[in-house]
Amino acid sequence: MNQAVGESKIMSTDYHLQSILVIDDDLELTDMLSSYLTSMGYKVTICNDGEAxxxxxxxxxxxxxxxLDVMMPKMDGFDVLKKLRASHTTPVLMLTARGDDYDRILGLEMGADDYLPKPFNHRELVARIKAIVRRHNIAAMGGAIEQDLAINGIFLSPSSQSVKVDDVVLALTTTEFSILRLLMLNAAKRVTKEEISLKVLGKPLQTFDRSIDMHVSNLRKKIVSVAHDEKIKTIRGVGYMLAKSE
Structure with a gap:
């Protein structure tokens, strides 16, 4: 544990102090996470049931x-996520039972940015946290020098982390925003799932991992709800491509 903490301290200095909310009813786990993450410079708040x-x-x-844990008293993680996504786009890392694909898929469908099966390695947890927060900090770190993108009725502004489709503002999660940005930067070119996983989720694509498919599906639904046409094409067996207007 000491070695992991030391390694992660070095990694975490890339960013300003991060504030993390842990929602999990496992008292032993939350105490350990609080101590571990706080020792690395994170600010941690703990809640031990879904309602709180x-x-x-x-x-x-x-x-x-x-x-966010899945199984909790008073309100489970899915209900928390559903209600949260109605008004907030705060990045969410779901903590799921190992091997429970249903929980993972449902969490992604409802707007989770990523998932991590229990039990997990602490260094992997930190890596996932850093990857998600890095995506969320695109505006603060690079927005000032990144140009706005406008392709096929989609307008994406890195500086404000906002997206409009046919002049309608879309509420995207951090992951959806990052995927759309990557596709727009490579418009009319195929982008593999492996590339999306590495550049957006910050991890290699695993066999049978449907995370990318679920995020793209959610993104498509939001775009089609206002544009009424498919702007993201599937390249079967490879990945995805953002279509340019004809």
Whole structure:
């Protein structure tokens, strides 16, 4: 544990202090996470049931990331996520039972940015946290020098992290925004799932991992809800491509 903490301290200095909300009813785990993450310079808030966690998540306090367990008393993680996504785009990393594909897929469908099966390695947790927060900080770190993108009725602004489709503002999660940005930067070119996984999720694509498919599906639904046409094409067996207007 000491070695992992030391390694992660070096990694975490790339960014300003991150504020993390942990919603999990496992007292032993949350105590350990609080101690571990705090020792690396993170600011950690703990809630041990879904209702309290949701109330804290929408309280107006700023959180860079939410670690959200699935099985909890009073309100499970899915209900928390559903209610949270109705008004907030705070990045969410779901903590799921190992091997439970249903929980993972459902969490992604409902707007989770990523998932991590329990039990997990602490260094992997930190890597996932850093990858998600890095995506969320695109505006603060690079927005000033990144140009706005406008392709096929889609307008994406890195500086404000906003997206409009046919002049209608879309509420995208951090991951959806990053995927769309990558596709727009490579418009009319195929982008493989492996590339999306590495550049957006910050991890190699695993066999049978449907994370990318679920995120793209959610993104498509939001675009089609206002544009009424498919702007993201599937390259079967390879990945995806953003179509340019003809």
């Amino acid at each position: 966690g949701l109330a804290e998540a929408v309280s107006g306090h700023h959180y860079d990331l939410i670690l």
